[in-house]
Amino acid sequence: MADRWLSHRVDAASLVVLRVAVGLLLFVSAARFVARGWVEELLLAPSFHFHYWGFAWIGEPPAWLAYSLFVVLAGSSLALAAGVSTRCSAGVALLAFAWIELIDLTYYLNHYYFLTCLLATFVLVPPRPEADNRVPAWKLALLRTQVGLVYVFAGLAKLNPEWMLHAQPLDIWLARHADLPILGRWLDETWLAYAASWAGASFDLLVVPALLWSRTRPFAYAAVVGFHVVTGLLFPIGMFPWFMIAAATILFPPDWPRRWLAAGAVLDRPVAVHPKRERALGGIACALLVLQLALPLRMLLYPGSTLWHEQGARYGYRVMLVEKAGLVEYRVRDRSSGREWRVDPGDELTTLQARMLSTQPDLILQYAHHLAARLEQETPGAAIEVRVDALVSVHGRPARRLIDPNVDLARERDGLTPKPWILAGPEEPPP
């Protein structure tokens, strides 16, 4: 049975369309990042970058490297779209994209993570036709799972009291657009926030099977386009909607592009492959999928609300789930001199970095370590303690302390175990 499934072959057309669309959209993303001045503003201007665990060595790139990464990304994206050495161009695009992503943790986005995983899957399972213009069905299944899990986890993440019972954060976010013509008058209505919350959760949870089932597919894809266009218009989510509108087509029948092509038309040049090597690499792609399926579940290991403490939140496709704002101020004490003073992180960080730091405990910790190291280097003999006053409001509730103000964060290590210095979140309903 397994052998039969492994040897079953399907049309490669939908994979090719996915690859072309992703390649072109990546090219647009790279060009857009440069055109908007974000290379300078986000990568080069900050004097300090928050690093990903284990990737401190990435550091701040010099200007030539930063721009080169985007040139390489843009070039390899176009090559990927064109099907030039598909595996190789996907690999180069992956390296450039991941490098850019790893420069600063505060710029983490779920869709960057998704694209990194998708490109990795492209490297392992290149979306190109094999000698018979077809591919093994398992390759299509891998890519479908890769795309589908974004929706499923986004839907599961919405099944929380804030989203389902209090219609937050949509109640806040939709009301911001109450000035829109025609629709605007409804966007400040609480019932609409509830309807949108429930509809959003239902959409995420049901769209994958609905796209796979032929009878519901047209409605489901119309919903995909409508949902992503509306969210793209209402919220600053950049290229994400366009990537998802393109990626969702992988859930169509594998030969769907041929309906718009002349009979016998060739979508892409077939490539001879080594079946054994392909299966081995497919196994690695499977492992990558299993990892992606397991990572979001780690949030269950941390007590309390993930929306509050954020432990286990990254790499979980927890998309647009919370409206949080905070203010962080560090209190520094030099044990050797007894001197105490305050440090405003905004003095060193960019506005965006400071904003992201203000609600995320691991960033608060990382900056505390940086502060201690910097001050001890500046003042030989100093023994720096760093405490923090971090006040955070979730969905408009009264602000409360996120971090125990008595804990010397300079002595705390980051890790996967629950952080005891994160205080309990609010239990009262939002206002």
Add this chain to the structure above:
Amino acid sequence: MSRTRWFGVLGIGAVAIGLALGCPETQIDHRGEVLDHVGQAVLVDLEQAHADAQALRGSIASLCAAPDATGLDASQAAWMQLRGPWKRILALPFGPLVDDGFDTAIDFWPARPSSIDGGWLSGASSQAELDALGVASKGMPAIEYLLWDPIGGDAAVLASLTGTDGPQRCAYVELLASDVELQLERLDAAWRGAGGFADQLAQAGDSEAFPTVALAIDQLLNAMIAGLHDLEDPKLRKPLGATIGAPQPELLESRFSDRSLQDARDALAGFAQAYLGTQAAPGLTLVVAEKSPAVDEQVRDALAAAEVALADVPEPLRTSIVDAPMQVEAAADAVHELRTILTAQVASLLGVTVSLSDNDGD
């Protein structure tokens, strides 16, 4: 299409039309109104500031024509008078004030005596020559430095204006006053009239600067928070010694005239004006109270507490940072509390954090 499907489509259409036409509008969006009120309040202050700057230029011209104690008093009073509206304007650091650099062009502080002395010693005698100098050599702090002497008093100032270098110093102060007036005139022009910043604010949602009302509210709130930060940190905490553990009077704003505390109070008044507005033209309070009366009450209480704490600091701040540091610290803490409520609760309540991200969200 089957009959059932036709009925389905008609049913959905009927529901949609019913929703669009039949349901009453229960919420009124007051944000545009608030933005208009805030813009109008700034225009009033700009008009006042411009008039005060004209008066300052006139009084300095009279002083330089015949330097005497009366003329000096009049010039000092005119400078003091201008500070009020200017500090209220500066409480909302956004729009052309910041984008076009008027904030530092008019009010770069803490004053750097060496740069100001370098200015008049350079012999700059025209607007073009003044334009070539850095912001540290000009603006209101430079005028203050040349009109006050905390050690020698007015006698020393008059001596400096009538001594060998007197004419050159006086010509430079006149030039500075003229420049401040010019800068305020330009700032006023950037705010006023069709297409001006006040108009852009009032037309938010349909204006070039603010394609959405939400964007304008975000900028307003962030400006109010930035203004409070400037009040808490550079005006109070840093001179108190927050960074080195000892008072730093050289970091005080308006340290020559000892107007530092009044500057701080005026800055808070500028915030209060934007938040509370007036009975007829309410400020941001209107929007916040609609979302959460409790949060609005918290802001009002924190604002009142900050006003009281600032009033409790003995004059002048130059000596209070040494003799009454607890009161200065209490004032800074009170402003911090107000800033915290704005940054955390009000921002969260209004969804301000979802936008203004330089990068794409999720």
